[in-house]
Amino acid sequence: MSPVVLITGCSSGVGLATAVRAAQAGHTTVATLRDEDRAGPLRQAAAAAGVKLEVRRLDVTDEASIDACLTGVLEAHGRLDALVNNAGQANTFACVETAGTARFRAGLEVNLFGVVAATRAALPHLRASRGRVVTVGSTRGLIGQPFNEAYSAAKFAVEGFLESLAPVAASQGVRVVLVEPGPVLGTAFGANSGVTRESLLAEAGPYAEVLADYLDWVARGGHPGAQSAAEVAEVLLRALTDDAPPFRIMTSAWGERYARTKLADPGGAAVTAMTRSWLAPRTLLLHPGVVRRSIELVTAIREDQWERPTPCAEWTVADLVT
Numbered sequence: 381m382s383p384v385v386l387i388t389g390c391s392s393g394v395g396l397a398t399a400v401r402a403a404q405a406g407h408t409t410v411a412t413l414r415d416e417d418r419a420g421p422l423r424q425a426a427a428a429a430g431v432k433l434e435v436r437r438l439d440v441t442d443e444a445s446i447d448a449c450l451t452g453v454l455e456a457h458g459r460l461d462a463l464v465n466n467a468g469q470a471n472t473f474a475c476v477e478t479a480g481t482a483r484f485r486a487g488l489e490v491n492l493f494g495v496v497a498a499t500r501a502a503l504p505h506l507r508a509s510r511g512r513v514v515t516v517g518s519t520r521g522l523i524g525q526p527f528n529e530a531y532s533a534a535k536f537a538v539e540g541f542l543e544s545l546a547p548v549a550a551s552q553g554v555r556v557v558l559v560e561p562g563p564v565l566g567t568a569f570g571a572n573s574g575v576t577r578e579s580l581l582a583e584a585g586p587y588a589e590v591l592a593d594y595l596d597w598v599a600r601g602g603h604p605g606a607q608s609a610a611e612v613a614e615v616l617l618r619a620l621t622d623d624a625p626p627f628r629i630m631t632s633a634w635g636e637r638y639a640r641t642k643l644a645d646p647g648g649a650a651v652t653a654m655t656r657s658w659l660a661p662r663t664l665l666l667h668p669g670v671v672r673r674s675i676e677l678v679t680a681i682r683e684d685q686w687e688r689p690t691p692c693a694e695w696t697v698a699d700l701v702t
């Protein structure tokens with residue numbers, strides 16, 4: 381019997397790619413979307429790949445829709461072997477002072493409480509199957525990034541939630557895995573965010589100038605370690621299928637090095653300097669020693685910024701974690 385996997389947020393990007401990839405790998409794949417009217421690209425991708433998907437509605441902010449979806453899956457298949465918490469939103473790209481707490485709450489609803497609610501609802505079924513919860517985190521859940529205050533707050537919270545849950549779930553035979561992409565290009569993350577450069581600058585008040593610098597940097601292609609959704613989907617498939625994946629899997633060698641900067645400097649000065657350096661050199665008003673150290677780190681991280689990641693097929697889990 382093929383494993384039954386339920387994936388959230390499959391209308392685009394990583395969720396869509398993972399649904400198709402999981403189906404190709406032989407999983408019974410339940411690809412869920414908040415709005416079934418937006419299933420066109422998903423169905424087209426499945427048809428192009430020659431695979432069958434089961435498309436169901438699931439809004440991670442609506443517990444009744446999560447329960448209804450799971451009831452349908454259990455009725456149809458009698459089991460659930462894996463939940464992939466992928467749904468997420470980027471409309472939290474904001475400054476706390478000017479965007480207001482409502483934006484933060486809206487982001488946390490999807491990016492944190494959506495993960496909590498779906499995981500909670502799936503756990504009884506995963507206990508029965510000795511299954512797994514695989515969640516899409518982000519390097520921004522490990523290291524903050526300018527103007528990502530709300531997004532990082534949610535993704536950091538997901539880290540704490542799952543890191544704490546993992547040993548408890550393991551006591552019941554359920555494996556918890558966090559997959560951490562850096563930037564993923566070619567998804568609908570920006571388009572789905574509902575904000576534009578103009579709208580962000582208009583609300584940024586005293587931060588407008590430095591935000592403009594940052595957005596210019598992003599527009600120039602400031603995406604160190606960028607990957608495609610397909611590359612991330614390949615790592616997610618490994619997280620679903622490997623016998624003993626680690627709790628945390630960085631999706632690229634860049635992400636691995638990036639995450640290590642935090643542990644290499646628990647005081648946080650180098651990380652602060654590095655993230656501030658993304659705004660503009662003029663904002664680096666820090667001690668010269670810290671600046672020098674951060675420049676060394678940034679240089680090391682960016683040296684291979686356009687290097688394509690090692691093809692995932694050649695990776696072993698040990699490669700991902702050592």
Ligand code: NAD
Pocket residue numbers: 388389390391392393394395413414438439440441465466467468469490494516517518519560561562563564565567568569570572609
């Ligand atoms: P995307 O916008 O293409 O995909 C996100 C999906 O989540 C969309 O299909 C969207 O409709 C869905 N979604 C949003 N709110 C929902 C809700 N309430 N209920 C159900 N579905 C909902 O973007 P993506 O880049 O494919 O993002 C997928 C995951 O990867 C997210 O968790 C995101 O935080 C994470 N991520 C993205 C990046 C990046 O640079 N794009 C980097 C690291 C991590």
